[in-house]
Amino acid sequence: MLPSFHRTYKESRTVSATPVETSPRKRRKRGEGQWALGHREPLNKNEQGKKDDNPLNVRARIEGIYAHNGFDSIDPADLRGRFRWWGLYTQRRPGIAGGKTSTLEDEELDDRYFMMRVRMDGGQLSVAQLRAVAGISTDFARDTADVTDRQNVQYHWIRIEDVPEIWRRLEEVGLDTQEACGDCPRVILGSPVAGVADGEAIDPTEQIEEIYDHFVGDKSLSNLPRKFKSAISWLPDIPYECNDISLLGAHHPEHGPGFDLWVGGGLSTNPMFAQRLGVWVSQEDIAEVWVNVVRIFRDWGYRRLRTRARLKFLVKDWGAEKFREVLESEHYLGRELPRLEAPPVPEKLIDHIGVHKQADGNFYIGAAPVAGRVSGELLNKLADVAERHGSDRVRTTPMQKLLVLDVAPEKVDAVVADLEAVGLSANPSPWRRSTMACTGIEFCKLAIVDTKDRARDLVAELERRIPELDVPISVHLNGCPNACARTQTADIGLKGQLVLKDGEQVEGFQVHLGGGHASQASFGRKARGLKVASADLDDYVERLTRRYLDQRESGESFAKWVHRAEEGDLQ
Structure with a gap:
């Protein structure tokens, strides 16, 4: 009742x-x-x-008509509207440059494949659920799987013909895609350590x-x-x-x-x-x-x-x-x-990276992929690690991270080592720990620039150039102005746009500096005319970071330094 x-x-x-x-x-x-x-x-x-028509009704047409008759049978009002209520968007057709994002019609931008979001309220997954999510990635999504800052997993390359079987597999383990997108109540963010956190x-x-x-x-x-x-x-572990x-x-x-x-x-x-x-x-x-x-x-x-x-x-x-x-x-x-x-x-805000004691005496371990980019293969390996060491609970976070819960004290070191071996670091560099990115031009029809690959390369370069960084500096890359990666609340928020370099339009970013949450809640400062070409991003972030390290006062955060810095020092 x-x-x-x-x-x-x-x-x-x-x-x-x-x-x-x-x-x-x-x-x-x-x-x-x-x-x-x-x-x-x-x-x-x-x-x-x-x-x-209530958008939730579109599921019947997907299962009864579109999955049998193929992409060309889909009503445009369903394709670009009601599909969202079941977690589906058409993805960007490959090869369309960012400069055409705002000039082409929807049918010109649309690929014949879909992005799909899996609903994971509170970021809670059992090992069986994680394996189902991983299996769908490898079987139907060309091994794509991104951990988003909405605590869910996002696929690409989904065919309409495969959607009913994907739903069947998800629902068999208690997951679904219902209202993962659309004008409706979307996934609910929750603490990834709810129920086990010491002090909750x-x-x-x-x-x-x-x-x-x-x-x-x-x-x-x-x-x-x-x-x-x-x-x-x-806990203050949600934005x-x-x-x-x-x-x-x-x-x-x-x-x-x-x-x-x-x-x-x-x-x-x-x-x-x-x-x-x-x-x-x-x-x-x-x-x-x-x-x-x-x-x-x-x-x-x-x-x-x-x-x-x-x-x-x-x-x-x-x-x-x-x-x-x-x-x-x-x-x-x-x-x-x-x-x-x-x-x-x-x-x-707490990101839960590293080894932390639970209220019951066991430990949870938070590990960082690079900018949320994972794969079905990696998620399956994560399930292996958890299961091998006696855990049945894995969590996603609003910071694009992954946690393994319920690790016995004597198994902590082994779990940390096994996570590192599969590409998930429980002791990441400050750069890897604090960098997030949205989907970007690779798949998103709204994007203007590449984000995921650019974030990966940026992290690797900064780890090489500034290994001495001793505090996190958050870097959030977004492919368009919509701030899916929360650009305005990052230390360094990068909003994708085209910029002029040597007289030509190239991929670049408008820069927001000094954003934050909680005690440092503020939207990033936009210095006058501060834009950077994507190709120059490594140099710019290095230059900015070194100025902060040289000028900071004792205990001063990057955001506090930004808000008192001379504008010339932010260029």
Whole structure:
């Protein structure tokens, strides 16, 4: 039986179209397509496509028609729209230069193969699940598999004919691709060490599973204005400022351990950090609060322009106080949440790399691939390592890393050695530890430049040139302005674009410097005209790093140095 709040939500869905009584606001000159104000007619083709047919229905056509009749049988509205709700995007056709990304039509950019994302809420995998993920990579995806900063695995080269069998294999081990993409509640970030971390007061894994079981695939929540990203963790090991909703562990002076609620975060071309609502959420209330924030987004989110359809724009316009009022109103929660003063800000986000003791006396070991690039073969070897040493739990992280849990003390050294042997370092250089990259032009239709190969080569070169670096400097490479690799919150954020070099347009990056999370939360500084050609990136990062090492004060981080440095020193 569903929880009472879920039944109440189902019964009140039509009520939510009634405007919530809030303080008067200045009326916009043009409507934003908000359902709660009665604006139900679609205002763009994306909204029309979702109205024409609930995107979740496309699975039946994939299994019953497209997988049998092939790529050419796919309805364009399904291909470039509804497929996303089942984790599928067409990938970029090989050989198309970055300069043509914004000039070609979709059908000219589309390849006849797909990218597919596997849903892994909380980054939790058993060895059997990991082997299934690895096997699909080797059998259907040309051995591709990237660990993303959304804690899931992404394939490429998927044929439509193979999708039903891939789904069968995933679902056989309790995984799927449902709502891994699309205008819906996407994968929920969670602590990769939930339930085993020393010092964790609450393990919210059960609540993440509750949300998944009750609301992922719920057709009343599958037509949101845009994507909806969630993060739930007791520990500061998730980018909590950058999600539509985040619940981060916090102690209440009267109620004890629970969660601090943040809403409205997001990056891309108009980055905004989430805002605290100043309320405390108990473990038992997580799912109820989560679904009502989603409902507010569904009912009140802007649907006229895709560029303004993320929750962050609504939160910016309303402010935290009004959002909290609406959340607590009778149409949503129907009660007040306990107020919470701002808890201490975490010093930094935890990446879990290395050997760490669990609460039960065993250890978990975090290892770093290069910029999230792995393969089915490597994942199968990782499963071998875990199984050989008695572990049945592997985790992915929002930093594109991999963890093995439940390692007995006497087996730690052997596991570290075996991970190193397969290409996963538990003691990586600061460069390898802190470099991330999005998919890039290799497969992404939005990208302008190469990222994965460039990140790999950059890490190798910097390890050779500056082996003495003694603190992490995060370098995030993104192939376009959309910030999938969180460029604005990196020490060195690199946003792909074409730049002029010797009078010719070449692949390059706009540079953002000094971004950060937690106690150093800020968006990277953009020095005037600071762009670098991809071919010159090694020299630039080396030059910048050496200036930091020469000029830093005792204990000064790279980000703090950047924000006080002379602009000339950043060139």
